[in-house]
Amino acid sequence: MEFFEKSLEIDGKIYGNRGALKNNSTTANWDKSCLPDTIQTFDEYKSLYALSINDPNHFWKMAAERLDWYQVPTKIKNTEFDCRSSRGVEIKWYEDGIINVCYNCLDRHIEKDPKAAKEVAIIFEPDTLTEVRHHITYAELLRAVKKFANVLKKHGIKKGDVVTIYMPMVVETCIALLACARIGAIHSVVFGGFSSNSVAERISDCQSIAVITSDFGVRGGKCTPLKSKIDQALTMEQCKTVKTVLVFRRNQGILPLQDDCVEQRNSLQWTDGTDFWVHEELEKVDDNCEPEPMNAEDPLFILYTSGSTGKPKGILHTTGGYLTYASLTFKYTFAYQPGEIYMCTADVGWITGHSYVLYGPLSNRATTVVFEGIPTYPDVSRFWNIIDKHQINIFYTAPTAIRSLMGHDDSFVTRTSRKSLRLLGTVGEPINPEAWRWYYTVVGNSQCSIVDTWWQTETGGFMITPLPNVWPLEPGSATLPFFGIQTQLLSKDTKQPMQPPAEGALCIRDSWPGQARSLYRNHKRFVEVYFEPYPGYYFSGDGCEIKENGYHWITGRVDDVLVISGHNIGTAEVESALVQHHDVAEAAVVGYPDVIKTQGMYCFVTLKDNVAESDALKRELIKTVRDRIGAHVFPDIIHFAPNLPKTRSGKIMRRILRKIVEPDILNLGDTSTLNDPSVVQELIEKSPRTR
Ligand code: WT7
Numbered sequence: 169m170e171f172f173e174k175s176l177e178i179d180g181k182i183y184g185n186r187g188a189l190k191n192n193s194t195t196a197n198w199d200k201s202c203l204p205d206t207i208q209t210f211d212e213y214k215s216l217y218a219l220s221i222n223d224p225n226h227f228w229k230m231a232a233e234r235l236d237w238y239q240v241p242t243k244i245k246n247t248e249f250d251c252r253s254s255r256g257v258e259i260k261w262y263e264d265g266i267i268n269v270c271y272n273c274l275d276r277h278i279e280k281d282p283k284a285a286k287e288v289a290i291i292f293e294p295d296t297l298t299e300v301r302h303h304i305t306y307a308e309l310l311r312a313v314k315k316f317a318n319v320l321k322k323h324g325i326k327k328g329d330v331v332t333i334y335m336p337m338v339v340e341t342c343i344a345l346l347a348c349a350r351i352g353a354i355h356s357v358v359f360g361g362f363s364s365n366s367v368a369e370r371i372s373d374c375q376s377i378a379v380i381t382s383d384f385g386v387r388g389g390k391c392t393p394l395k396s397k398i399d400q401a402l403t404m405e406q407c408k409t410v411k412t413v414l415v416f417r418r419n420q421g422i423l424p425l426q427d428d429c430v431e432q433r434n435s436l437q438w439t440d441g442t443d444f445w446v447h448e449e450l451e452k453v454d455d456n457c458e459p460e461p462m463n464a465e466d467p468l469f470i471l472y473t474s475g476s477t478g479k480p481k482g483i484l485h486t487t488g489g490y491l492t493y494a495s496l497t498f499k500y501t502f503a504y505q506p507g508e509i510y511m512c513t514a515d516v517g518w519i520t521g522h523s524y525v526l527y528g529p530l531s532n533r534a535t536t537v538v539f540e541g542i543p544t545y546p547d548v549s550r551f552w553n554i555i556d557k558h559q560i561n562i563f564y565t566a567p568t569a570i571r572s573l574m575g576h577d578d579s580f581v582t583r584t585s586r587k588s589l590r591l592l593g594t595v596g597e598p599i600n601p602e603a604w605r606w607y608y609t610v611v612g613n614s615q616c617s618i619v620d621t622w623w624q625t626e627t628g629g630f631m632i633t634p635l636p637n638v639w640p641l642e643p644g645s646a647t648l649p650f651f652g653i654q655t656q657l658l659s660k661d662t663k664q665p666m667q668p669p670a671e672g673a674l675c676i677r678d679s680w681p682g683q684a685r686s687l688y689r690n691h692k693r694f695v696e697v698y699f700e701p702y703p704g705y706y707f708s709g710d711g712c713e714i715k716e717n718g719y720h721w722i723t724g725r726v727d728d729v730l731v732i733s734g735h736n737i738g739t740a741e742v743e744s745a746l747v748q749h750h751d752v753a754e755a756a757v758v759g760y761p762d763v764i765k766t767q768g769m770y771c772f773v774t775l776k777d778n779v780a781e782s783d784a785l786k787r788e789l790i791k792t793v794r795d796r797i798g799a800h801v802f803p804d805i806i807h808f809a810p811n812l813p814k815t816r817s818g819k820i821m822r823r824i825l826r827k828i829v830e831p832d833i834l835n836l837g838d839t840s841t842l843n844d845p846s847v848v849q850e851l852i853e854k855s856p857r858t859r
Contacts, residue, residue: 203230207635220651231496236276238461241265247679251699261489261681268459270350273530274310288535292339295386295541311455317347318453323412327352330376334358336385337515337540340416344380352460356470359517361816363840364400372406382416384432388545391428416446464488470688473625482688493682497629498528502562511537512564519625543569548576552584564593568818574606575753575776593619598722600744604643622646628682632720645719652680658702668714675705730759730767745796751779756820760829768804770829781808811847831858
């Protein structure tokens with residue numbers, strides 16, 4: 169790629185030295201027949217990157233060889249990206265390979281090295297604060313998965329069947345996913361915070377025949393009912409495909425139950441013939457269960473993601489390519505070394521949980537932490553206490569969590585040690601430089617590299633990400649593409665390719681193994697959404713600026729761009745400016761129609777604890793934005809909002825904010841996925857545009 173020809177001159181230096189690895193250069197003795205263990209220099213990256221683009225069949229063959237196949241693939245890449253071609257969009261990787269994902273995450277480690285049996289696969293950190301350490305070894309996890317897989321089989325669930333999983337963030341959830349993978353059932357995980365309506369919609373779309381759930385979950389000290397929501401969902405006509413509901417008892421015997429949980433357990437409804445307690449079923453099965461050999465292109469899972477319009481999209485991932493990609497990206501981006509303890513704070517209900525709590529770490533024989541709770545319970549030190557308690561080396565979380573935690577006194581962080589940390593990571597939205605710096609200096613004690621990973625449910629794994637200490641970081645930039653990923657900017661107006669430096673729609677030029685293959689039973693919509701907007705390319709839906717040095721700066725969703733008086737203004741840029749003000753915790757910026765300027769700029773601003781709202785502060789914030797970005801950028805309305813509408817994964821729902829300020833409050837659309845729907849009414853009442 170052209171920008172690598174220029175020298176990579178950056179003012180900054182490499183941030184953080186702990187990420188650096190001590191062993192000698194890997195390409196020195198690299199014989200080009202298999203991938204090196206780690207990437208340590210920029211030259212190594214450049215040469216491997218060039219190979220991955222010029223000879224993808226060679227590169228991805230080596231990547232696949234990191235896994236164990238029943239039949240090693242000979243056909244590597246067979247993909248068509250062009251929606252105008254006679255073949256149409258079709259994506260196949262490793263199509264003659266035979267493999268099992270669960271085997272690669274568990275059995276093979278023990279078969280190759282008996283020591284792995286006693287190594288810790290999962291550390292469980294319950295919501296409730298406890299000194300107890302819950303360690304699950306690879307041998308224990310394998311046995312539990314085999315037994316549960318036998319329960320699934322006993323209930324007639326077999327290869328190709330779809331199973332909906334609606335669980336809290338506990339070890340049993342991981343067991344459920346791995347057991348499905350073991351027998352070849354397709355899992356469709358629905359985040360435990362979704363309403364019964366949302367679950368029903370997702371059950372009916374994929375026609376699942378069974379549901380795996382739990383009596384309840386516990387988050388932030390509160391009981392969250394799960395089984396009863398499934399009961400409600402299953403009363404709906406469209407969910408009649410479900411024949412079996414397998415119910416885990418939450419944390420059997422681990423912790424005493426709070427009163428609201430006891431109540432929930434005692435009030436459970438039970439339908440004989442449909443509902444089964446997992447702990448009772450487990451008594452009836454043995455622990456012999458051979459993994460099912462799967463074709464590389466057999467589906468592994470479906471995961472729903474919200475579209476900008478219409479019903480959720482059932483993103484379909486398949487077996488061989490997905491695991492190859494999740495596994496390699498985990499290894500290289502976190503530079504994972506044997507024995508390290510890794511924690512990702514995402515819920516298994518999201519793609520981050522699939523790829524980087526479960527499949528990526530376990531396929532690399534890592535120790536992964538499963539955290540049931542929330543960052544603010546019992547107080548805002550929780551993450552940092554967990555890091556000390558389990559001596560975590562690699563910590564991966566979301567900018568929204570970082571911003572909410574940095575709004576409190578630094579002493580909540582500094583009273584903990586965090587000495588075990590080697591590497592920090594973020595994902596989910598652009599991280600504004602101020603949050604980045606706080607994460608770097610306060611959390612990482614100016615010692616740890618940060619990997620800002622850009623990717624999507626649809627991409628299966630990291631797409632644009634630093635490799636730690638291989639090249640310098642710039643706060644707020646996800647830096648450079650991963651192996652095999654060719655980014656391309658296209659003009660939103662002319663649809664023509666643009667050469668960096670430039671800003672445009674972020675597209676990908678060719679396929680990679682981790683990519684979603686389709687939307688479940690809706691290939692037409694898959695092509696429409698991702699391949700028709702820019703024919704010949706995969707369209708991410710994000711905007712991006714690529715600078716002179718090749719660094720990528722994600723500017724947010726393309727539809728988040730404001731056009732004000734002929735100037736294009738990325739809302740993320742304004743938000744970033746606002747949160748640089750010391751009184752601001754979080755900001756969300758949207759446009760509204762304005763006859764003179766095309767659009768006006770409306771800023772929702774959440775102030776930090778104990779900061780008073782005032783007109784003087786509003787003026788100060790407007791000045792901050794103009795100073796930071798330019799005098800042409802002028803917030804028209806500042807609206808102090810103690811709470812913003814967020815999805816349960818913590819993303820601000822700008823779609824709803826746009827409707828509030830338009831104003832078009834009768835067409836807010838689906839608000840069922842909001843963490844707290846009452847926030848919307850508060851905002852409407854206070855907005856000068858709706859009053
Ligand atoms: C969208 C995908 C994939 C993990 C979690 C979200 C935004 C994600 C970054 C980042 C800037 C980011 C993009 C993307 N996003 N990571 N590092 N920098 N933006 O998965 O729900 O499928 O959302 O999240 O807008 O398109 P998702």
